[in-house]
Amino acid sequence: MNAVRLIASLSDAFGVSGFEDEVREVIQEHISPLVDEVRTDVLGNLIAIRHGKSKRTLMLDAHMDEVGFIVKWIDGNGYLRFSPLGGWDPRILPTHRVTVQTRDGGKRLGVIGAAPPHILSAEARERPIPMEDLFVDIGASSGHEATDMGVRIGDPLTIHYPFTEIHDGYVTGKAFDDRVGCAVLIQTAERLAEKDLDWTIAYSFVIGEEVGLRGAHTATHQIKPDLALAIEGTIGADMPGVREDQQPVRLGQGPAITVADRSIIVSRRVIDVLERIADESSIPFQYKLPTYGGTDAGAIHLTRGGVLSGVLSVPCRFIHSPASTMRMNDFENTVRMTARFVEVAPGKLFEA
Numbered sequence: 010m011n012a013v014r015l016i017a018s019l020s021d022a023f024g025v026s027g028f029e030d031e032v033r034e035v036i037q038e039h040i041s042p043l044v045d046e047v048r049t050d051v052l053g054n055l056i057a058i059r060h061g062k063s064k065r066t067l068m069l070d071a072h073m074d075e076v077g078f079i080v081k082w083i084d085g086n087g088y089l090r091f092s093p094l095g096g097w098d099p100r101i102l103p104t105h106r107v108t109v110q111t112r113d114g115g116k117r118l119g120v121i122g123a124a125p126p127h128i129l130s131a132e133a134r135e136r137p138i139p140m141e142d143l144f145v146d147i148g149a150s151s152g153h154e155a156t157d158m159g160v161r162i163g164d165p166l167t168i169h170y171p172f173t174e175i176h177d178g179y180v181t182g183k184a185f186d187d188r189v190g191c192a193v194l195i196q197t198a199e200r201l202a203e204k205d206l207d208w209t210i211a212y213s214f215v216i217g218e219e220v221g222l223r224g225a226h227t228a229t230h231q232i233k234p235d236l237a238l239a240i241e242g243t244i245g246a247d248m249p250g251v252r253e254d255q256q257p258v259r260l261g262q263g264p265a266i267t268v269a270d271r272s273i274i275v276s277r278r279v280i281d282v283l284e285r286i287a288d289e290s291s292i293p294f295q296y297k298l299p300t301y302g303g304t305d306a307g308a309i310h311l312t313r314g315g316v317l318s319g320v321l322s323v324p325c326r327f328i329h330s331p332a333s334t335m336r337m338n339d340f341e342n343t344v345r346m347t348a349r350f351v352e353v354a355p356g357k358l359f360e361a
């Protein structure tokens with residue numbers, strides 16, 4: 010499938026941490042024809058297996074969940090109060106549209122509101138509005154009307170921001186962290202579908218990364234991988250006001266190899282293999298500067314007796330906001346690098 014259309018379908022799907030059902034269905038449709046076996050575990054992880062000849066397994070990980078919110082209170086005037094699921098900067102929230110997912114799977118639109126500047130004191134206007142003072146207006150005029158519309162305490166919500174191609178090869182959407190990782194796994198499976206592979210490949214689409222790498226733990230216990238690679242959409246910060254040595258990754262410079270972040274110090278052996286692949290296949294790459302962020306690899310490499318693990322990322326600006334952006338050439342080079350990793354890393358890292 011065309012990469013832009015694939016990423017659009019994944020980014021637009023609803024999938025706040027703990028509520029990944031809709032995005033899982035989209036992924037399942039894409040991945041099922043490309044593998045031998047697909048299952049969903051008790052927590053909601055989607056594990057797609059392509060059987061190999063040897064007993065060894067390579068795990069490719071991407072997380073399905075996106076940062077969002079959960080309704081914590083519905084007041085008598087029909088306004089919703091909310092708590093974050095995952096990391097948000099409260100400064101960017103007011104005036105964005107949101108989608109609330111109701112218990113029957115239906116959707117309600119709303120707007121994140123705050124008191125108008127006209128009535129605030131000069132001092133209050135200078136301060137960012139704390140998240141507990143924000144609210145969602147869904148058009149209900151009372152708490153009863155909000156309930157009649159199907160909204161309940163505990164319903165998840167996310168920013169409503171449909172995928173858009175801003176400029177040729179430059180795209181924006183609400184959930185590139187980590188739907189671009191999900192798309193890399195799907196396109197890698199497409200590239201490898203006809204290839205003869207020695208190792209079993211487990212494409213692992215997990216829940217709850219944004220709230221503490223939750224799904225990756227249980228998926229790794231089931232898959233029992235010998236080697237793992239986590240694919241992420243990560244912190245592109247090449248922009249005005251950010252010093253070069255504080256830009257974790259930059260757009261247009263290819264996939265980012267993690268050397269160390271807050272969750273893992275990657276084995277030199279894995280980094281060497283990724284660098285060699287890039288050299289041999291003439292794929293541009295960059296290093297993700299240590300030690301910003303963390304990924305599922307933090308959980309994967311500490312599971313069972315330990316798993317040799319690496320991280321490869323697609324640079325994305327403005328993640329954990331309604332409008333992440335990305336260059337398609339970085340995405341395509343990440344797919345090339347991941348597919349080559351599957352083909353050659355087992356042979357370079359393990360004896361047959």
Ligand SMILES: [Zn+2]
Nearest residue numbers: 186187241242
């Ligand atoms: Zn992520």
